[in-house]
Amino acid sequence: MQQQVSATRMELMNYKKRLVLAKRGHKLLKDKRDEMMRQFMILIQDYRDLRNKVEAALSGAFQGFIVARSGMANEFLEEALLTSKDKISMTVSKGNIMNIKIPKLSLEYKGDIIGYGFSETSGDLDYSLKLFADALPLMVRLSEKEKAIQLLAVDIEKTRRRVNALEHVMVPSLEDALHQIVLRLGEIERSALTRLMKVKDIVRKH
Amino acid sequence: MAYSSLIKMKWDSRYLSAVGNIRVLEKRIMGRPAMVRLLEARSEDEMCRVLGDYGYGEFLDDGSSIHDFESILSAHLRRSYELIEKMSAGRLIARISRRRYDFHNLKALLKADLLGEDPEPSLSTLGEIPVSRMKDVLSGKAKEISPELDVVVRDVKAYLENESSPQVVDLLVDKAYIDYISKMGSEIGIQFFDRLVSKQVDLTNIKTLMRIRKMESNRKLLVDALLPGGEIDNAVLLRLYDRSNEDILSALRRTSYASIANAGGGEWLHKGDISKLEHLSDNFILGYLGQARIVTSGPEPLLSYLMQKDKEIKILRIILVGKINSIPLDLIRERLTVFYG
DSSP states (O other): OOOOOOOOHHHHHHHHHHHHHHHHHHHHHHHHHHHHHHHHHHHHHHHHHHHHHHHHHHHHHHHHHHHHHHTSOHHHHHHHTTOOSOEEEEEEEEEEETTEEEEEEEEEEESOSOOSOSSSOOHHHHHHHHHHHHHHHHHHHHHHHHHHHHHHHHHHHHHHHHHHHIIIIIHHHHHHHHHHHHHHHHHHHHHHHHHHHHHHHHHHHO | OOGGGOOOOOOOGGGHHHHHHHHHHHTTSOOHHHHHHHHTOOSHHHHHHHHIIIIIGGGOOTTOOGGGHHHHHHHHHHHHHHHHHHHSSSSHHHHHHHHHHHHHHHHHHHHHHHHTOOOGGGOOSOOSSOHHHHHHHHTTSOSOSOHHHHHHHHHHHHHHHHOOOHHHHHHHHHHHHHHHHHHHHHHHTOHHHHHHHHHHHHHHHHHHHHHHHHHTOOHHHHHHHOOSSOSSOHHHHHHHHTSOHHHHHHHHHTSTTHHHHHHHHHHHHHHOOOHHHHHHHHHHHHHHHGGGGGOSSSSHHHHHHHHHHHHHHHHHHHHHHHHHTTOOHHHHHHHHHHHHO
């Protein structure tokens, strides 16, 4: 689209400065986007590994729980699991990846996961609860990674739009405006020169 | 089992006809072939058919699904208790077995009360005492449940005034239940029953010791959890807590539970898996109950029948839960091997 620009030397200088700035911004944002992508890929890899671990841990825990369940009547199991002796507290702090604030979660256990008597319960139940307890910190780490990935993805998208806007809109339009100014100034210069030559010619005839 | 190790059984003519009936009923208990048939059933209908062939048919109507197995098993067990109640001259044998569920219900109500949880899913319908009466006593609307349960309520409430660990509710009620059945044993005056209780206490205590060690819990928990009245002194078990797993096993090998330690000790020692020991303990008790076979008139066969029914229900639950949840058949078969050898 043709822009309305005033073709002055001052404006030419302004546009040149803006173009340099836009190109520098573009390069910086592009570098930022690339680094964010690199971090994102590392996070994704960690997330995949962790997810596999969590899935394996949970599947083992559920299978253990079913085995425990098969050895106990439902009411006895419900009664045993009515309470737990352990207290879990979670603290949330802030971490930083490429200036993006991401949550850091940490768990603290107090007490014992087994909160039932031993006469009517089985060792299988202890074992499956232990497996669930072991899976919990992994699940928390997984959610931490998932949130970090989510936040990073939003920021990558934002940066990508900015890079694209600079690359495909801002820089071409500035270049276009500069080109127009240069053309217009050239035209003005040529017309001034022609006028001068005409004046000189008239002066010579007289 | 050597004949010399058998204990004296009393002749009690009141049980003459009951024992005759029990001998017939014992033949209908599902054995290994029936369990394997159930395990290999390819559809839910086939599973229902197998159950129907072994006395569970009357609890399976057209609309019932195998997924309702808990209510089917529970109804079948209730019928067995009622049958024994009718057959036994006094109701003591059936009452002792059903009182387990009363103690369980009380435990669930006390814990739920302490935590403000809903106790309904934890309540058993197999108890003898109505749950509503227990609820009334706990809410102060009534004063008494039964002498043995009233003592438990008092003890637990007294304990909870100082501390509020729900686990202790379980431990106190479990101890009270063992006290109760020990007293009942003395009341019935059968040596067979007394020894059965002490063997059960021993096996529970041994398993508790192993579980607490595995959990790396503190010694105090073991002190609180050990049940009284076993043949093995609790002080011995407490001493073993500080020793290595190998020491525990070799100590067990010197007791009457050597066969369990030999067959299942390895799994616990190397894998930390106690489930084989648990099943072997069940088998040990059933083996002990096998002595009731020589009794022609007495309460022992009735008790033995109820425990065999418990085992049947336990194995059925293992198979049904496993099949419903698509547990590999080999894994279920492996668990059955422990029961049937």
